[in-house]
Amino acid sequence: MNNIIIGQYVPGTSFLYKMDPRSKLIALFVFMISVFIIKNLLHITILLFAVILILRIGGIQIGRIFKGLKPILFLLSFTFIFQLLFVKGDVEDILVDANVVITSINIFIFIGFFILWRLLRKVVKFRFLLFITFLVGSIIMFINLTPGSPLFNNPYNLVIYKQGLEGAVFIMTRLIVIVTMSTILTLTTKPTDLNLGLEKVLKPLKIVGVSTEIMAMIIAIALRYIPTLLDEANKIMLAQASRGVDFSEGKFKDKIMQIISLLVPMFIISFKRSDELADAMEARNFVPGKRRTRIHLLKWTSVDTILITVSLLTLSGVIVTRILGW
Amino acid sequence: MNIIEIKDLSFSYRKNTPVLKNINLNIKKGEWVSILGHNGSGKSTLSKLIMGLLKANEGEIIVDGIPLTEETLYEVRSKIGIVFQNPDNQFVGVTVEDDIAFGMENLEIDREEMVRRIDLYSKKVSMNEYLKKPPHQLSGGQKQRVAIAGILAMDTDIIIFDEATSMLDPKGRDSIMEQIRELKEDGATIISITHDMKEAVYSDTIVVLKEGEILASGDAMDILNNKEVLNASNLELLLPLKLLHKLDEANINNEEMRDILWQLSLNK
Numbered sequence: 001m002n003n004i005i006i007g008q009y010v011p012g013t014s015f016l017y018k019m020d021p022r023s024k025l026i027a028l029f030v031f032m033i034s035v036f037i038i039k040n041l042l043h044i045t046i047l048l049f050a051v052i053l054i055l056r057i058g059g060i061q062i063g064r065i066f067k068g069l070k071p072i073l074f075l076l077s078f079t080f081i082f083q084l085l086f087v088k089g090d091v092e093d094i095l096v097d098a099n100v101v102i103t104s105i106n107i108f109i110f111i112g113f114f115i116l117w118r119l120l121r122k123v124v125k126f127r128f129l130l131f132i133t134f135l136v137g138s139i140i141m142f143i144n145l146t147p148g149s150p151l152f153n154n155p156y157n158l159v160i161y162k163q164g165l166e167g168a169v170f171i172m173t174r175l176i177v178i179v180t181m182s183t184i185l186t187l188t189t190k191p192t193d194l195n196l197g198l199e200k201v202l203k204p205l206k207i208v209g210v211s212t213e214i215m216a217m218i219i220a221i222a223l224r225y226i227p228t229l230l231d232e233a234n235k236i237m238l239a240q241a242s243r244g245v246d247f248s249e250g251k252f253k254d255k256i257m258q259i260i261s262l263l264v265p266m267f268i269i270s271f272k273r274s275d276e277l278a279d280a281m282e283a284r285n286f287v288p289g290k291r292r293t294r295i296h297l298l299k300w301t302s303v304d305t306i307l308i309t310v311s312l313l314t315l316s317g318v319i320v321t322r323i324l325g326w
Numbered sequence: 327m328n329i330i331e332i333k334d335l336s337f338s339y340r341k342n343t344p345v346l347k348n349i350n351l352n353i354k355k356g357e358w359v360s361i362l363g364h365n366g367s368g369k370s371t372l373s374k375l376i377m378g379l380l381k382a383n384e385g386e387i388i389v390d391g392i393p394l395t396e397e398t399l400y401e402v403r404s405k406i407g408i409v410f411q412n413p414d415n416q417f418v419g420v421t422v423e424d425d426i427a428f429g430m431e432n433l434e435i436d437r438e439e440m441v442r443r444i445d446l447y448s449k450k451v452s453m454n455e456y457l458k459k460p461p462h463q464l465s466g467g468q469k470q471r472v473a474i475a476g477i478l479a480m481d482t483d484i485i486i487f488d489e490a491t492s493m494l495d496p497k498g499r500d501s502i503m504e505q506i507r508e509l510k511e512d513g514a515t516i517i518s519i520t521h522d523m524k525e526a527v528y529s530d531t532i533v534v535l536k537e538g539e540i541l542a543s544g545d546a547m548d549i550l551n552n553k554e555v556l557n558a559s560n561l562e563l564l565l566p567l568k569l570l571h572k573l574d575e576a577n578i579n580n581e582e583m584r585d586i587l588w589q590l591s592l593n594k
Contacts, residue, residue: 280416284429295427
C-alpha cells in the first residue's frame with residue numbers, strides 16, 4: 001500500500017536528492033529536447049554513458065532503472081525489430097541477405113531452444129539479455145540450418161541493411177536514455193516535492209488561464225487521500241465478502257458485477273468525503289486562487305545552477321552539431 | 327461581553343422542513359458552551375451557520391461585533407476555528423507538519439512564524455515527534471490532536487468542536503477533553519457540540535436543542551440535573567446523578583446511602 005503513495009521514490013543522500021525539484025524538472029526537459037534533436041548514433045551513445053555516469057555518482061542501482069524500463073520492454077523490442085526489418089538502404093549496405101526456410105528439423109530445434117530458455121530464465125540474472133541471445137540464436141539457426149524438407153513453399157527473404165541496424169540501435173538508445181532520465185527524477189524526488197516543483201515551473205501557464213496552484217492543490221490532496229481510499233476499498237471488499245461476494249473467482253460477467261459492487265460505494269464515499277473536506281478547508285480560510293504563503297521552501301544551490309548550465313550546454317552543443325551536420 | 331450573538335436564526339435545507347427555528351443565543355467571551363441534542367436536532371447545522379459554511383434563511387449572526395454577511399465572510403472565518411467529527415476528512419496536508427501549516431498558509435503568515443507556531447502547538451498537543459508522518463500512520467485521536475493544533479496555530483478567538491470526540495476511543499477522547507480544558511484556561515471561547523453528557527459536565531453553559539429549537543439553556547449543573555429537559559430531548563442523565571435521583575425516589579437519605587454503600591463494598 002505504501003508503494004503507491006511514495007511512488008518510485010527511494011530514500012537516499014546523494015547530490016541528486018539534495019537538488020531543487022525545479023532544476024531537476026527544467027534540466028530533464030532540456031535534456032529531452034536534446035535527445036530528440038540528436039540524429040547521430042555516436043552522440044546519443046555518449047549521452048547514454050553520461051546518464052550512466054550520473055547514475056553511478058548519484059548512487060542509484062542500475063536494477064532500479066531496469067524496473068523503470070520494464071513497462072516499455074515490449075515497445076522497445078517492437079520498434080527495434082520493426083526498424084531492423086523494414087528500413088531499406090542502398091544495395092552495398094546490405095548486412096544480411098538470407099532465405100528463411102522453415103523445416104521440421106529446425107522447428108524441433110526451436111522448441112528445444114524455447115524449453116531451454118524457459119528453464120534458464122529462472123536461474124539467470126539478466127533475463128532480457130538471455131531472451132535476446134536466444135532470439136538471435138533462433139534467427140541465425142533458421143537462416144543457416146536448413147536440412148529436411150521445407151514446410152512452406154516460398155521461403156521468406158530476410159534482408160537487413162546497415163541503415164536498418166543503425167536506426168534500430170539508435171531509436172532503442174534514445175528511448176532508454178529518455179526513460180532512464182525520467183526514472184532518475186522520480187527515484188530521487190518525493191511526489192510532494194515534485195508536485196511543488198511542477199507548480200513553480202509551470203507558473204507561466206497563468207498567462208493562458210491555468211492556475212498551477214489549484215492544480216498542485218488537487219494533486220496534493222489526491223496523493224494524501226490515496227491510502228485513505230485504499231483502506232476504504234479494503235473495508236468494502238471485506239464487507240461484500242462477508243455477504244458472499246467472491247472477488248477472486250468467477251467469469252468475466254461476474255467480475256464486472258464484483259467491480260460494480262466495489263465501485264458504487266467507493267464513489268458515494270468519495271463524494272461524501274470531498275464534501276466534508278471542502279467544508280474543513282473553507283473553515284480554515286482556504287480560498288481557491290488566493291495568495292498563500294508556503295511552509296515548504298525550495299532551496300536553489302550551486303549544484304542546481306551547474307546542472308542547468310550543463311543541460312543548456314548540451315542542448316546548444318547538440319544544435320550546433322546538427323547545423324554543422326557532423 | 328458577548329463574542330457571538332445569534333438573533334432569530336432560521337434555516338432549512340428544503341422548503342417547509344426547517345432545521346433550525348428562531349434561534350436566539352448569546353455566547354460570552356471565554357465561555358465554554360456545550361450544545362446538546364440528539365441526532366437531527368440541528369446542532370451541527372448551527373455550527374456550520376456560525377462558520378458561514380451555510381447561509382441562513384433568516385436572522386443574524388454577529389461574531390465579535392461583525393455581522394456575518396458575504397462581504398465579512400472571510401473576516402469572520404478567521405476568528406473561528408472548527409474541529410470536525412471525522413478526523414480523516416479534515417486532514418488536508420500530506421504530513422502532520424503540512425496539515426498544521428495549512429490554515430496558516432491560507433492566512434498568509436510568514437514562514438518563520440509558521441515554523442515557530444508548528445513547533446509550539448505540536449508540542450502542546452504532544453504530536454511534535456510525528457511532524458513528518460503521513461496521516462494514515464496515525465490513530466484517530468492523534469489525527470484529531472493534529473486538527474486541534476492546526477486550529478490553534480491560526481490563533482482564533484473561538485474554537486468549535488463539532489462532535490470532535492465521537493469517533494474516538496475512550497483514551498483518545500480523554501486526551502482531547504484535556505486539550506479543551508487547557509484551551510479554556512488560556513482564555514479561548516469554546517463551543518462544544520456533542521451528545522455525550524460526560525463532555526458537557528466540564529462546560530460553563532449548556533444549550534439543549536430539540537428539533538431545531540432551543541429547549542433549555544443555562545448553567546451546566548442546572549441543566550444536567552434537570553430530568554424533564556433531558557428526558558424531553560432523549561438525553562440520558564449522568565450515572566452519578568441518575569443514582570442520586572433513584573435514591574431520592576426510594577426515599578433513602580445520605581446516611582442510609584452511605585451505610586448501604588459500605589455494606590456493598592464490604593460484602594465484596
